[in-house]
Amino acid sequence: KEKNKTLFLSYKNQFEFQKVLQKFLNLDIRETINLLENIKRNTYLKNYIYFIDSLILYCFNLINQPAKVIYYLENTEEYSVSKTRKLILELESYILLNDTIKIQKLFKEIDSIKRENFTLFNQAFIFLCESYLNAINNKLEKFEKSFLQFVNLSKELGYENYILFRSKLNKLSYTFSYAFKNNVGTEYLNSLFTNAKVTKPVTDVIELSVKINFLDNNEIYINNILVEDSLWERPKSKLIFLYLLLKTYNKKDISKELIINELFYNTNSNNLNAVIDVELNKVRKSLQTFFSRTISGFNAKDVLGVKDKKYTVLNEKYNINFYIDIYEFLKNCESNLIENNELAVSLFKNEFLPNVYLTWVEDMRENLKFNFQKLTANLLNHYQKNKRFDKYINLLEKLYLLDPSDENVTNELLSIHFKTNDFSKMKFIYELHRKALKKDYDISEERYVKYFNDIKSRYKI
Incomplete structure (x- = not known):
């Protein structure tokens, strides 16, 4: 029974793991890594940590960072994995790095341990790696043998989603294009991709x-x-x-x-x-x-x-x-739906190509900035009118962090936090605002001296 487990099966019912799995299956691999690192920091279950470590390293390979995987496996104790999982992770890493000598050594080590001592999931993965190597070397007879072993094992164990998943990520996805091109296992693959409404890997177009x-x-x-x-x-x-x-x-x-x-x-x-x-x-x-x-x-x-x-x-x-994202931003700015407007705001994390001073860049930057200011003004009015003060404050805080020198936004935030006696937040806002203005202006001028004195007096900072 143990050998029939995939990397996920043991933990898929963990409540905290559901969000990780959702991000993973949506191919948001970087966010998956961030979530896993956070879970790891807050758990003391040794077996769970081993699982998390394996999945983090697996994710690094999926986003094409094999050198990082090798470094962690060979030079640090930051991630702990079993001997067989280490071999599997190294195999994919060295395939991505095109290191044929290391790949040959790893296959010898895998065969010396005997494949039946690996989980069935890892056995399937070994066949997938063999198939990829046979595909890129155009060894059709060997490819047919290894790929059909991979497909048959996947069918037997219900790994259909794994086939669909691997057909989209890193260089190993070429295996499936090669299979379609050479009509290997395509009866099963055609039905699988059709039923899942997933586009088949195209052979002539990448x-x-x-x-x-x-x-x-x-x-x-x-x-x-x-x-x-x-x-x-x-x-x-x-x-x-x-x-x-x-x-x-x-x-x-x-x-x-x-x-x-x-x-x-x-x-x-x-x-x-x-x-x-x-x-x-x-x-x-x-x-x-x-x-x-x-x-x-x-x-x-x-x-x-x-x-x-x-x-x-x-x-x-x-x-x-x-x-x-700039076109997605502009499209959602023009929408009449508040949720689309909010999506546009969430996309805007910095100005377009800051510190680049070319005519076309500055034109685009000003256009985006104008649309953002117009949109946020409308949203702030909407939130006030509909008494959505939580969203009103959140948007003000976003605007403040984007531009802490903005006097109107700063004073509005100070006024809000003054009413709730949140003096630590007020002090933070005031200090950052002062520092931002000092960067661009001479704040020893009379106007700024009076301005800051008024703030300190009004809000008792």
Whole structure:
């Protein structure tokens, strides 16, 4: 019975684990890790901690951070896992890192322990890894054998959701595309994907999801994997990539002249063409590194190619599905539904590309800021009118944290907390407000001296 357990089965009924499972199945892997770390800090059950540690490391592989998994397993005692789970985690990590020597050693160690000593879930995973390696090496006969073992074991044990889940995440998902392409196990797979209303992996076109959060630290996710800032070799590389993605989303041609006019018009150089070539080449190399680690079948020539003097982020092999938060924000700003307006507010965590002073950036920044101010003013009126004072205060606090120099918002918050005698909050608000104004203005001027004295007197700070 024990060997029939998946990584989740033992704990799926734990109340606190339900939210984790929901985030995990929705592919919100980073939030899953955060929730698990929080649960770990608040539990003393040893077996539960082992389970949490295994799942956290498993999640790091799913978001393509195999080096982190290897580091934790080999150099620290921060995460504790069993010997067999350690081997399984290392196997996926080294597959993601393309380390063929380590992969061979791990398979030898797995076979020396004997596969029947692993849980059935882990046995299925070993067959999946073998299938992936056979697929990328185009060893069809071996692939058919290992993949059918994986499928049959999954069918027998009811792991259908696991098949659907793995078909969407990291490089191992290529296994399923290869199976469809070569008609291996497709009778079962077709019925599984059709019944679950899940799109089958397309063999000739590589599907990419690209999520850009301009309003949340300019984060970029590709297939749910964060593009780390450490990837970029030059200061402007990330901005260039964001610009190229925006142009691609809006179906605009990207020429060198356009890049010069919109990104480099204030650059002093006798040979601007050479500067652009160097910058674009650095972006290209960084993306080649990223995609080679995350996408099976990727070719270095696929990225940032030039045809008829026009640049493409990726060639026709790829279909990019975009989510860009600024457009989601504007759409929800225009909605007549309060819940959509509130969603727009929740998206706005920072201004659009702060500290970038280019004409098109400043135009977009001002447009977004105008819409945000108009929206929040309407929401504050709505909350007051409908006596939703909890939401009224929460929105004021959000506005204050976004801009603690705002005198109207600051005074409104001070007034609210003064009525409830919350002097610690008032002191915090006052000090941060003073510091924010000091950053931009000379607060020794008479106007500010009087202003701060009035606040201290009125609210007894």
